Amino acid sequence: MDWDKFKVHGEPLIYGAMASIVLATIGIIVGLTYFKKWGYLWREWLTTVDHKRIGIMYILAALLMLFRGGVDAMMMKLQTAAPDMKFLDSQHYNEVFTTHGLIMILFMAMPFIIGLMNVIVPLQIGARDVAFPRLNAVSFWLFFFGAMLLNISFVIGGSPDAGWSAYFPLASIEFSPTVGNNYYSLALQISGIGTLLTGVNFIVTILKMRAPGMKLMKMPMFTWSVLITNVIIVFAFPVLTVALALMMFDRLFGSQFFTMANGGMDMLWANLFWVWGHPEVYIVVLPAFGIYSEIIATFSKKNLYGYTSMVFSMLIISLLSFLVWAHHFYTMGQGVMVNSFFSITTMAIAVPTGVKIFNWLFTLRKGRITFTTPMLYTLAFIPIFTIGGVTGVMLAMASADYQYHNTMFLVAHFHYVLIPGAVFAVIAGFHYWFPKVFGFRLNERLGKHAFWWIIISFNVAFFPLFILGLMGMTRRQYTYSADTGFGPLSMLSFVGAVGLMIGFVILVYNIYWSTRYEPRDTDGDPWDARTLEWATKSPIPAYNFAVVPTVKTRDAFWTSKMDKVPLFEDKITKIHMPSNTGKPFILGVIFFVAGFSLVFSLWIPAIISGVGILIVLAAMSFDRDHGFYIPVEEVIATEKKLRGETV
Amino acid sequence: MKIDASKPLEYSTEENSNKIFGFWVFLGAEIALFATLFTVYFVMVDRFASGPSGPDLFEIGPVMIETLLLLSSSFTIGLAVHAMRHGYQKAMMVFFGLTLLMGLGFLGIEIMEFVTYVHEGATLQTSGFLSSLFVLLGTHGAHVSFGFLWGAAILIQLKRQGITPATANKSFIFSLYWHFLDVVWIFIFSFVYLKGLM
Structure with missing residues (x-):
């Protein structure tokens, strides 16, 4: 066997990364x-099949990946901060x-959003879990091991280097002979199957x-935004x-x-790629719109304006999202008629x-607005996202x-769309729903500190790129000479990136600080919110609702508080719960081994793990475990305990 | 588990009816998958470079047998579900087994076809046309193979457990899958083979 292809040579940074991975694992x-x-x-x-825990694991993985992707970003920004930097070579930069x-x-964006979906959607619709809890675990583990497969690439064999869009012929074996793009095809495939199953499930x-x-x-x-998003997932993936x-x-x-x-x-x-890739943008942006809608309604103390038009605009966006893909390559020679068509659909x-x-x-x-941390992110999103949208119409x-x-103008545009349109949303949603899951709020003062760091630094980091792009700086260029005049604005952009990093450090520190010192919340509704997820206790019991709520209006929880309409009319009965299972995790591990073997063309382990996958699937089919019941007494005791009464 | 006696067994619990609906959604994704593969094939169909083209390669004989086998198996799985609704376990298992055997026959002929193609110098590496042909047919064939294994697993459970809400549900979902593969094959037969023979 040719051991050389497993090695990545020569970079002290990579040896450092290897050492830190080994140390962290130990x-x-x-x-x-x-x-x-x-x-x-x-x-x-x-082995959990509980949607809340699976959601938490998605979000933890997303935060980890945010760190990894953020380190990548800092390395790029450092490399381009000044002319002729020697921090990364061209291959490593690629x-x-x-x-x-x-x-x-x-x-990062996808699992963060899927994590929030997992935690919140069943609660918002008054359900005890998702439709297929075990499949949900399969989805998570496929995503997780797909992500791990991509992440080991930079220490074993080399990472993909043809851009995230991996255009051919550059990504072909002829022009990218390392295993990097094999990782691309297999890691994305494995996690993509997980995402597709999530789509069906939701x-x-x-x-x-x-x-x-x-x-x-x-x-x-x-919930509406999640429904539409999952329809896009099922047809795009x-x-x-x-x-x-x-x-x-x-x-x-x-x-x-x-x-x-x-x-x-x-x-x-x-x-x-773009027939999938453009809808993918809406897969991360539409749930963000949903999160913002919830937050704006809650902190304005008003019901959402134009509910029906909100739903229909999302439906129209989801349809149009499949009709705009060629705008990613206007310059690649498909002729005037085609370009005009895609130009119009895109502007539409x-x-x-x-x-x-x-x-x-x-x-x-005329709302009674309270400026909490989630609301601040939402308010910042509106103007920043509009800049992204307007430059999108220009493009x-x-x-x-x-x-x-392919200039920095484009890079600036999509960061102005995706960061407010997805990242601010998941951060806002994280702050907003955190007390629901853990039973205490994140500290507001630290949250606002992080907010101002992030918002100001974001603009410092990315606004100069608009100007750099118009000056002619192309994306993905790893260095430039001093004559180009790109130096000063690139340095400013680097300073912004450092500020963003500080903001995220404060955000993570806030999680630690609040876990230790923030007062515990006992009534489950700290924001005086409107939808059903706030009607159960915090932290949420395993069965979500002791009694399934009966809904009569929109914002059912709000109406029940205002008009004193009871939400829970039925008596407590025994509750059916699915049993935990280790098979989804094992399936994920085998998929990882199969993917890794294929990356390196190791056919025998690939075939063995292929058979292994079939065996686990068969074992899942023969499984006759239909779950268990929580008896009424136990439900009553849990409810009392959550209300702070003695049992 | 609440069983609703007014509904057919395969729909009788909430979990069962969710599974059937979920499988329909999954079939929606499968349609998108095969639609993409067909699109790739239609883009590539005239790009045979120096290799053989469709008319050089295709023969109607084996393809007709494949078609007959798969269409008949779709009929027998329908009969199996019919028997299941009447509670005739033995008849159901016979029809189910016949379906799987015909699926196996289909696979055998398809593999022989592939071997013939390769002997005539038509491989996955030869041209864009052949790459797309092999991947389209191969994806369908892989689905049939998976279906065979899945069906066999359900048949064993039927034998062990009899017709219960769980096994009825699985069998019904399997029948949806099998009909779907049949529909895909009709498209392959019409737009790959018949059109290619013209």
Whole structure:
């Protein structure tokens, strides 16, 4: 066997990373053994099928990936801070911007949003869990091990280096001979299957498991956004599945899909990638819109303005999201008619998005606004996202796009869309729903400190890129000479990036500080909020609701508080719960081994793990465990304890 | 577990009816998957470079047998579900087994076809056209193979447990899957083979 292809040579940074990975792993193993937590970890977390715990694990993984992607970002910013920097070489820079993009979109934004969905959606619709709890665990572990597979690439064999869009022929075996892009095709494939299953799970959950009385048009806006998002997932992810499979066949088995000879067609990749890739943007942005809608309504003490138009604008966005993909490559020669068509559809998306912006503004109008941390992020989102949207319309004009295609202007645009449109939203949602899950709020003073650091630094880091782009600085260029004049603004952008990092450090410190010192909340409704998730206790009991709520209006919890309408009319009965299972975790491990073997063309382990996957699936099919019941007395005791009464 | 006697057994509990609905949603994703593969095939169909083209390669004989086998198996799985609704476990298992056997026959002929193609110098590496052909047919064939194993697992459970809400649910979902593969094959038969023979 050729051991050389496993090695990554020559970079002190990479040796440092290897050492820190080994040390962290040893630290975790020693810690778990010393505190005798292996059993706890296995019983309570690795085998769990509880949507709340799975959601927490998604969010933890997302925070970890935020750190990893953030380190990538800092390395890029440092490398370009001044002319002719020697911090990274060109190959390493290519790997860093590729993994930064992949990790931030697929392994940070997506899991953060899916994590919030997992925790909140069943509660918002008054359900006890998602429709398929065990499948939910499968989804999580496939995502997790897919993410791990991509993350080991930079110490074993080398990371993908052809950009997160991996355009052919650059990403072909001829021009990218390292295993990096094999990791790309397999890691994304594994986590993509997990995401697709999440899509199926949540569509069924939302359509079939709502509390009695909750008609579709009475659902909270976050649940609506999640429903539409999951419909996009179910129709967009199979395209990615196919694209990645064809990529794998081209790279591992010498097929001719995207090659330059023998009838291959490199543009086919660009089209397939963006047919998935553009809807993907809306997969992360629509739930963010949902989160903002909840937060604005809660902290303005008003019901959401234009509920119906909110729903329809999301439906229109989801349809249009499938009709705009070619705007990512206007300059790649598909002719005037095609470019005009995609130009118009792209600009059309601004209309429903504008409707949503105005609805939020009208909700704020004459509201009694409280400036909490989540509300601050929401208020900052509106103007910043609008800048991103307006520059998006500029980029949508095909003829003008020839000027700024693939420049820093584009980079600035999509960071102005995705950071307020996804990252601020998940941070806002994190602060907003944190007390629901853990039973205490994050400290407001520290939260606001982090907020101001993040908002100001974000603009310092990314606004200069608009100007740099118009000056002609292209994206993905690893260095430049002093004559270009890119130096000063690039340095300013680096300073902004450092500020952003400080903001995130304060945010994480706030979690630690609040865990130790923040007072505990006992009534489960610290924000005086409107939707059903606040009607149960905090922290949430395993069964969510002792009695399934009966819904009569939108914002059912708010109406029940205002009009003193009882939400819980039925008596407590025994509650059916699904049993924990270790099989999803094992399935994830085997998928990881299979993916790793394929990356390095190790056929025998790949075949063995393929058989292993089938065996685990068969074992899951033969499993006859139909769960268990929590008896009435235990439910009553738990409820009393959560209310602070003595049992 | 609340069992609603007014509904067919496979729909009788909330969990069962959720599973069936979920599988329909999953089939929606499968349609998107095969639609993408067909699109790739139609893009690539004339890009055979120096290799053989469709008319050089395709023969109607084996393809007709494959079609007959798969269409008949779709009929027998329908009969199996019909028998299941009447509670005839033995008949159900016979029809179920026949379905799987015909699926196996289909796979055998498809593999022989692939071997013939490769002997005629038409491999995955030859041209864009052949890459897309092999991946489209191969994905369908992989689905049939997976279906065979899945169906066999359900058949064993039927034998052990009889017709229960759980096994009825699994069998019904399997029948949806099998019909779906049949529909995909009809598209392959029409738009890959018949069109390719013209």
